[in-house]
Amino acid sequence: MVANALRVGYGRAVLAMLSAILLLVGLLGFQAAGVAALQDDAEETQANATVRVVHASPGAPEVDVLLDGLLLAEAVPFANATDYVPMAPGDHVLQVVPTGGTPDDAVAQVDLTAEPAAAYLFVAAGPLAEIEGRLYDVSLDDIVPDNARVRVVNAAADADGLALAVTGGDTLFDGVGYGDATDYIDLVEGTYSFDLRNAEDLALATVPELVIEEATAYDMVAIGAADGQGPSLLPLLTQVSPPCGAVLSLGEGDVACVRLVHA
Numbered sequence: 283m284v285a286n287a288l289r290v291g292y293g294r295a296v297l298a299m300l301s302a303i304l305l306l307v308g309l310l311g312f313q314a315a316g317v318a319a320l321q322d323d324a325e326e327t328q329a330n331a332t333v334r335v336v337h338a339s340p341g342a343p344e345v346d347v348l349l350d351g352l353l354l355a356e357a358v359p360f361a362n363a364t365d366y367v368p369m370a371p372g373d374h375v376l377q378v379v380p381t382g383g384t385p386d387d388a389v390a391q392v393d394l395t396a397e398p399a400a401a402y403l404f405v406a407a408g409p410l411a412e413i414e415g416r417l418y419d420v421s422l423d424d425i426v427p428d429n430a431r432v433r434v435v436n437a438a439a440d441a442d443g444l445a446l447a448v449t450g451g452d453t454l455f456d457g458v459g460y461g462d463a464t465d466y467i468d469l470v471e472g473t474y475s476f477d478l479r480n481a482e483d484l485a486l487a488t489v490p491e492l493v494i495e496e497a498t499a500y501d502m503v504a505i506g507a508a509d510g511q512g513p514s515l516l517p518l519l520t521q522v523s524p525p526c527g528a529v530l531s532l533g534e535g536d537v538a539c540v541r542l543v544h545a
Contacts, residue, residue, distance in 0.1 A: 331396035332366040333376070333404050334518065338437035340508035341410040348377040351385045358406075361505050363518055371398040378406045378415055390415035401520060403501060407437040407461070418463050420520050421499055430498045431466040431522075434458050438506035438513045443481035446502060446515075448474055449488065457481075458504075471496040478504055478515045487515045497522050 335347045337358045347355040354376070355364045373395050377388040390406060392415040401420035408414045418435055425431055434446045436458045445456035455464045456479075471494050478487040487504075494500065499520040507513050 328371050329399035330368040331371055331398065331400045331402065332368050333394075333396075333402045334364055334366045336363040336403060336405040336437065336503055336516070336518070337361065338405050338407045338503065338505045338516075339410060339413045340440075340506045342406070342413060344381050345389075345406060346379050346381050346383060347404065347406075348375075348379060348385060348388070350374055351377075357381050360508060361514060361516060363503075363516065366401065366520075369396055371396050371400075376404050376415060376417070378413065389413050392417050403435065403503075403518070405435065405437050405503070407506075408439045409506075412439075416461060418501075420501065421466050422520070422522050425497050425499075425522050426468055428471055428496050429468040430471055430494045430496055430500060432469045432494070432500045432502065433464045433466045435463045435501055435503045436460050438504040440506045441480060441486060441504060441513045444486075444504055445479040445481075445483070447477045447479060449477050449490075450475075453479075463501075466499065469494055469500075476502065476515065478502075478513065486513045489515050489517060492517060495519075 333354075335355045335358055337345055337360050339345075340360065342360060344357040344359050346353060346357065349369060354367055358364060373393070376392045376394055377385055378390040379385070379387045380389070390413050392404065394402065394417060396402070399422070401422055403418040403420060405416045405418065406413055407416055416437070421431065432454065434444065434455045436444050438444070439460050442460050444458040445453055446458075447453040454467060454469075458464055473491055473493050475488060475490045476492060477485045479485055489502075499522050501518040501520070503516040503518060505514045505516055
């Protein structure tokens with residue numbers, strides 16, 4: 283009797299242990315599946331990147347720009363820029379082609395690994411016979427309240443060592459070589475006139491009465507001479523979200539904001 287009771291008790295203990303093990307395995311599997319699903323959801327909800335095309339090749343006709351072989355921007359004229367166009371994060375190929383052209387007709391090509399929620403300038407620059415594509419990141423970092431950020435992008439192959447100055451005031455950048463982009467600097471919001479100057483300090487172009495708005499990035503793109511006209515300056519604006527502390531009037535300094543949703 284005692285032996286039988288022991289065997290029964292032992293059997294029940296083994297069954298209970300096996301049940302616990304199976305339950306644990308099931309819970310672990312469910313947890314792993316949940317983590318994988320969350321990772322999949324995170325990948326699916328990554329914010330798109332954006333790219334803006336600038337045609338800065340003097341003498342070149344209107345051009346198309348292809349993204350991975352598909353039309354991204356059509357018939358972009360010289361000295362003009364498109365609006366931002368969304369694209370998925372990841373690896374891409376950008377190509378400049380004659381209007382109506384195919385990838386085989388590309389006259390310039392750039393590979394791009396687009397980061398989620400990032401912004402880029404794709405500039406077609408250089409003379410027609412030597413046209414090339416250049417890529418620049420646009421900073422979307424928070425901007426100090428009441429300020430904008432400004433930089434120079436030199437896409438003028440015939441104008442090296444450029445400077446940008448406030449008309450009648452301070453020089454903001456100098457010695458900017460062809461193909462280079464300066465770092466951004468902060469500039470207090472207001473209305474400014476800007477002079478683009480060469481290495482001899484001669485004014486090449488002026489942008490009068492440009493309204494500089496806070497929480498905005500300004501890319502001042504220098505474009506080369508064409509059709510007997512001198513270089514020009516193309517201001518490109520990118521809206522940058524202000525810090526949450528500024529939006530909520532929480533003052534300056536390091537401020538963290540939390541949004542609560544009762545669902």
